Amino acid sequence: MTTTVSIPTVRARAGAVTGRLITQLQNDHLADRPHAVAALARLRRGAGKEFAQVPDLWGLLDTGPLHEPPADGGRPLNEKELSRAEDAVHVAATLWALHQQSRPRGMHQPDRREKPRGLGAAVRRLMPPGDIAEPVLKRFVRAGNAPDLATLAQRLRDIVVLLRGDDIELDYGLLAEQLCHWQEPGGRDAARRAWGRSFQAYRTPAEAAAGSRTPSPTETIDTSKDAS
Template identity: 70%
Template sequence: MTTALPLTASQRVRETTNSLIRPLQRDLLSDRPHAVAALARLRRGAGKDTSQVPDLWGLIDIGPLHDRPQDGGRPFTEEQLTRAEDAVHTALTLWALHQQSRGHGMHQSGTHPAHHGLGAAVRRLMPPGEIAEPVRKRLVRAGTAPDLPQLAQRLRDLVLLLRGQDIPLDYALLAEQLYQWQAPGGRDTVRRAWGRSFHAHRGPQDTPQAGVPSPAASPEHDNTADKDAP
């Protein structure tokens, strides 16, 4: 008989985010008033720092982040807790923006990060077998964001594009990666994951693209203003 290992800090962020979004998404799709109201409040925080939207304080129960893990793992340090709270806040508010006016769940979790990550979702915005450079550059800009608030804003722009084409995203995985992104050396890890996810995705007519640069390795910036309205 084997004993399950305690969850890592980033895995706890992922599990907490999933446990928050799933029942809310279920109730929202059932048109329950409390979920509709919560979505509207959460949506206003998309792309913003937690401190800018005090209306969201207490809306979502992030108590599990503060509790001592029951699996024997270590509790968060104060610094880790701040990162975790910011990661969950960012993921939930982006999901709320993504879910607006959609008739099916925009949060879809999976067991294979490369197939359900941000890179794969962005790749689905493109025609099969082609690389849409303006869209790719938006992913690159997200990967090269200098801080979490700007990363959240650039992710917001991508989420608007995903919403326009009804492309779901694993927001629990995104929260885990946002937590990792804030840790020392974490940005490179997350950029690699997004780049790998982008290149791993295969649509019905996709074939491997020779010579296509990875978003993780591309430093260019796209300063074109986003024309999509929320």
Template identity: 60%
Template sequence: MTRAEDAVHVAMTLWAVHQQSRSTEMHRPHRTDAPGGLGAAVRRLMIERDAGDAVLKRFVRIGTAPDLPTLAQRLREIIVLLREEDIPLDYALLARQLYQWQWPQGPETVRRAWGRSFHAYRAPKGDRSTGTGAPGTDAPSDSDTTSKDDS
């Protein structure tokens, strides 16, 4: 029970920092068309801020946290940046991941989920993404790709 309480406490305090004095909701449930996971939020932050390396380094540091208190502190650093750009996050999903983090093999599983979310994010049309490798901008179309059997 303590692990669950710790996970919910960390998620709720991060939400409180994120939501503080905001009129728009900073919790948004994850949807396929509007990803709300941590990885997707960090990827969007990189695009919004055009500061990929600095944000990416913080994201990597989150994944290398040795324990929950360190993880909470590193997440707080990213949440402050998400707050500045009004980028919401699915805090229920984050709470589940923080709970899972505390079990054997949990950190590896959660890191994989964050990584998949990060790499799967595609900026919606009309976002500030540029042609510099931002997600969703350089993906080949079906007509650009051929299978080896087609040749």
């Protein structure tokens, strides 16, 4: 009998590292531990920016596990893979720090089947049940059509500010995984599909009970246009 060992992908490793880092910081911040409060204040300054744009944050997040071979097998990441993973961790963690600001409970929460917390589901929760809020949708579409990671980070920042205002949680480990995938060759379409699927699949409990359908973005806005 042959046993197959599942080796984590680059994006899965980025997501796992992000989830561990944020969970620890979040717990410490909610416990009002000074080092976590100070770390969040610093991280917020990097929200909407790439890793290379904020050298004063280098070393604040322990991305050491990305530099090591997986414990269950596999090779070390090459330079391109490491850069993608580090950028994904940085963008996700800094956006979370902005999201967590002044919130009394954790804004990073795991995505679950019964409680979807992917990006698309979070954006859908910003809208009235059974309806589409065009200004919110336009922000979502603009993020999906971002031409590079720096622009994507900035447009996600705008969405996170809205999520914070409505106390809507997001799975930042999952977001980091998707941001890493977004940077891979051919990965942008896959990441967009995941965000769109998350948006379309979300139902409020009342909508689920009634069997209602989430309106398609194309019924309200031309998603092929980047409303810059």
